[in-house]
Amino acid sequence: MKKLAIQGGTPARDTKTNPWPQWPVWGQEEEKALIEVLHSGVWSYNGPKETEFNKLFAEFTGVKHSICTVNGTVTLQIALEALGVGYGDEVIIPGLTWQATAATVIDVNATPILVDVLEDTWCIDPEEIKKAITPRTKAIIPVHLYGGFSDMDAIMAIAKEHNLFVVEDCAHKHGGEWNGQKAGSIGHIGSFSFQLSKHLTAGEGGAVTTNDIDLAEKLDALRNCGRRPEGDSLIGADKGIGDYGDDGNFIQSGNLRITEFQAAILVEGLKRLPEQNANRDANGAYLNELLNNIPGIHPLKRDPRETKKAYFNFAFRYDRQAFKDLSVQDFRSALEAELNIVVDACYEPLNNCSLYVPHTKPARYKLSDAYWKAIDPKRFTLPICERLYHDESVCLHHKILMGTKADMELIAMAIEKIYNNTHEITN
Numbered sequence: 001m002k003k004l005a006i007q008g009g010t011p012a013r014d015t016k017t018n019p020w021p022q023w024p025v026w027g028q029e030e031e032k033a034l035i036e037v038l039h040s041g042v043w044s045y046n047g048p049k050e051t052e053f054n055k056l057f058a059e060f061t062g063v064k065h066s067i068c069t070v071n072g073t074v075t076l077q078i079a080l081e082a083l084g085v086g087y088g089d090e091v092i093i094p095g096l097t098w099q100a101t102a103a104t105v106i107d108v109n110a111t112p113i114l115v116d117v118l119e120d121t122w123c124i125d126p127e128e129i130k131k132a133i134t135p136r137t138k139a140i141i142p143v144h145l146y147g148g149f150s151d152m153d154a155i156m157a158i159a160k161e162h163n164l165f166v167v168e169d170c171a172h173k174h175g176g177e178w179n180g181q182k183a184g185s186i187g188h189i190g191s192f193s194f195q196l197s198k199h200l201t202a203g204e205g206g207a208v209t210t211n212d213i214d215l216a217e218k219l220d221a222l223r224n225c226g227r228r229p230e231g232d233s234l235i236g237a238d239k240g241i242g243d244y245g246d247d248g249n250f251i252q253s254g255n256l257r258i259t260e261f262q263a264a265i266l267v268e269g270l271k272r273l274p275e276q277n278a279n280r281d282a283n284g285a286y287l288n289e290l291l292n293n294i295p296g297i298h299p300l301k302r303d304p305r306e307t308k309k310a311y312f313n314f315a316f317r318y319d320r321q322a323f324k325d326l327s328v329q330d331f332r333s334a335l336e337a338e339l340n341i342v343v344d345a346c347y348e349p350l351n352n353c354s355l356y357v358p359h360t361k362p363a364r365y366k367l368s369d370a371y372w373k374a375i376d377p378k379r380f381t382l383p384i385c386e387r388l389y390h391d392e393s394v395c396l397h398h399k400i401l402m403g404t405k406a407d408m409e410l411i412a413m414a415i416e417k418i419y420n421n422t423h424e425i426t427n
């Protein structure tokens with residue numbers, strides 16, 4: 001009788017009797033808030049829930065302004081637009097991220113410059129940023145990926161020295177802290193996603209955060225067909241700064257507004273987030289401690305400057321050498337069978353990503369022959385991103401961190417079980 005679940009053995013976790021925590025989380029609070037919005041008839045357009053959430057999220061993030069939008073893709077786009085990034089500009093981004101980080105750069109007609117990440121945090125390598133800077137560089141988009149945090153000290157210093165904007169892609173980092181400062185409050189603009197998989201969610205949604213009132217006004221207009229901020233829709237807006245009272249647009253844009261239903265869910269979700277984050281942080285730290293004892297398993301490094309962790313996925317590196325040459329693909333399948341939960345690779349590196357293919361759209365992106373060449377993702381080499389993707393990365397949904405210490409012990413045991421029984425698969 002084989003031991004490993006993938007060979008017909010008993011899984012480490014019987015999810016029929018012992019299911020994983022559910023994501024998303026909701027309760028009567030959400031039900032009540034949704035019904036309230038329904039009955040109010042105010043379903044969108046700078047409603048009270050949106051205003052309330054913007055205020056709460058700005059406070060939570062430690063910034064003056066938060067502005068909701070439809071998702072965490074257009075947040076990046078309007079951030080770049082508000083900063084005046086466009087044709088002729090280069091934007092430095094990590095090669096390991098969701099495609100939106102790059103796609104929005106080409107959507108504002110700028111050029112994404114893909115650089116490699118650090119193997120121990122999976123976040124952008126500041127030394128690679130320095131090498132990539134040219135006279136055309138206008139901005140950097142560090143992505144705080146999975147359980148990692150970009151080295152914001154180094155990045156802000158580089159930005160200052162070269163006069164660059166920093167847009168933090170915080171789609172994975174709601175509530176994460178660097179040196180006591182929240183993700184999204186360190187760069188010029190923070191970009192958040194509230195899509196279903198993210199750890200603050202309304203199904204879809206996004207927000208931009210900033211301390212700069214001029215940027216906030218532009219961002220607010222950019223998500224609202226270019227209209228000037230009106231009434232108290234922009235928390236903290238000083239009537240003296242914008243030229244209010246004029247009904248005309250002050251910037252070209254479209255409708256990127258969130259609904260009141262989403263904002264209502266976000267208000268309730270945000271109340272739950274600090275405790276959820278703290279629980280995931282404690283469980284993640286414990287699990288990493290356990291994983292550190294298993295040969296060939298390399299947890300992400302926790303930088304001492306990361307004062308609060310936030311997890312999107314729980315990720316670690318796998319070394320097949322220690323597992324008698326069991327491939328990472330086979331390891332992930334074996335772990336999936338033990339835990340009854342999806343075990344993924346990290347994102348496809350953007351220099352070879354099936355969802356980042358600018359050359360499929362010449363009518364949109366062939367602005368010139370030079371631009372067409374500049375946006376060819378294949379021109380970038382990203383050895384660490386590629387190694388992580390092909391050979392090492394193991395990623396699990398953050399809901400595995402939402403249970404108990406015993407759950408963490410069970411995950412570590414499942415990995416040890418594979419370690420002790422690789423012969424069942426490799427032979």
Ligand SMILES: *Cc1c(COP(=O)(O)O)cnc(C)c1O
Nearest residue numbers: 071072073098100171193194195
């Ligand atoms: C999810 C995500 C986005 C995009 O957010 P959506 O709300 O899905 O549009 C951007 N960047 C990163 C790193 C993400 O994970």
